[in-house]
Amino acid sequence: MFDVDWMSLVLPFAYLTVLGGVFMTFSTIYRKRKATQSANLAPWFGPHLQRNIYLSLLHLESPEEGAEKAPKIPSTVIKAALLRRAVEDIHRLVQIRSAKQACSTLLQRGSVGDDLWQRFQRAEKEMEDELRDVVMEVSPPTPEPRVLVRLGDYVL
Numbered sequence: 001m002f003d004v005d006w007m008s009l010v011l012p013f014a015y016l017t018v019l020g021g022v023f024m025t026f027s028t029i030y031r032k033r034k035a036t037q038s039a040n041l042a043p044w045f046g047p048h049l050q051r052n053i054y055l056s057l058l059h060l061e062s063p064e065e066g067a068e069k070a071p072k073i074p075s076t077v078i079k080a081a082l083l084r085r086a087v088e089d090i091h092r093l094v095q096i097r098s099a100k101q102a103c104s105t106l107l108q109r110g111s112v113g114d115d116l117w118q119r120f121q122r123a124e125k126e127m128e129d130e131l132r133d134v135v136m137e138v139s140p141p142t143p144e145p146r147v148l149v150r151l152g153d154y155v156l
Helices: 006-039 049-061 075-109 114-137 143-155
Strands: none
């Protein structure tokens, strides 16, 4: 009834297979290259000293088993370190939010490249995550943390 010439169908299917393979290879290489470029971007802010101090105080508060006993750190010192961490985070977030309009305008005009915009977006996301971590660190039963939680709600 229908006589199909299989040899004439092999060439188009081979062409589509090769074309699909080339496209997949190109997209894989392109995505890997973009990922390494975005990972190599310099951070927007320098090291976060207040976070490092707070985390080192928390680490000193809970010693590991078998280690010699360290002196007990007062809770007021830990709360003060957490408060300084929150103040620094809010300061950085305000800096990012105030620079966002200028950075987007410069990007639209073509004055700055996409790498600066990617650095900016990554810094904005990191600071929002950092502030969210600070809000989660604060325990709700005491009155002081409620101020931080409400302040975090206003900023976020």
